[in-house]
Amino acid sequence: MSDTLTRLAATVAARKGADPETSWTAKLLAKGPEKAAEKFGEEAVEAIIEAVKGDRARLTAEAADVLYHLLVMLTARDVTLADVLAELERREGTSGIAEKAARK
Numbered sequence: 020m021s022d023t024l025t026r027l028a029a030t031v032a033a034r035k036g037a038d039p040e041t042s043w044t045a046k047l048l049a050k051g052p053e054k055a056a057e058k059f060g061e062e063a064v065e066a067i068i069e070a071v072k073g074d075r076a077r078l079t080a081e082a083a084d085v086l087y088h089l090l091v092m093l094t095a096r097d098v099t100l101a102d103v104l105a106e107l108e109r110r111e112g113t114s115g116i117a118e119k120a121a122r123k
């Protein structure tokens with residue numbers, strides 16, 4: 020399952036510097052990190068709308084857009100999927116409630 024995400028992250032990273040005429044990812048990356056962030060925000064809002072409506076199929080499709088655009092945004096700022104997964108791994112086993120209490 021996460022193999023798909025790992026493969027997609029590698030594809031997105033490989034599109035850095037690719038021809039924007041033939042690659043949507045390259046086109047988006049060529050517009051800079053701010054545009055990638057804006058696009059991610061739009062896709063996130065679309066996913067939120069479907070989550071509120073409760074349409075599972077449309078939410079699934081929008082969530083896929085969110086993950087793809089998250090990878091593009093991260094790549095635009097040279098953050099890798101491995102970096103994010105390492106952070107998630109660091110948090111494993113710590114309840115969000117315990118973590119929040121420790122911050123106070």
Ligand SMILES: N=c1c2ncn([C@@H]3O[C@H](COP(=O)(O)OP(=O)(O)OP(=O)(O)O)[C@@H](O)[C@H]3O)c2ncn1[C@@H]1O[C@H](COP(=O)(O)O)[C@@H](O)[C@H]1O
Pocket residue numbers: 027030034041042043044045083084087
């Ligand atoms: N997962 C995706 C993916 N999800 C969404 N998109 C594209 O993201 C774009 C954004 O959709 P929008 O409807 O927001 O586009 P739009 O409204 O035309 O955009 P605006 O002009 O409004 O900004 C669309 O063109 C989608 O095709 C994706 N493009 C690529 N991928 C993956 O990335 C790989 C590499 O793609 P290329 O870089 O194009 O070779 C592909 O094989 C896929 O695996």
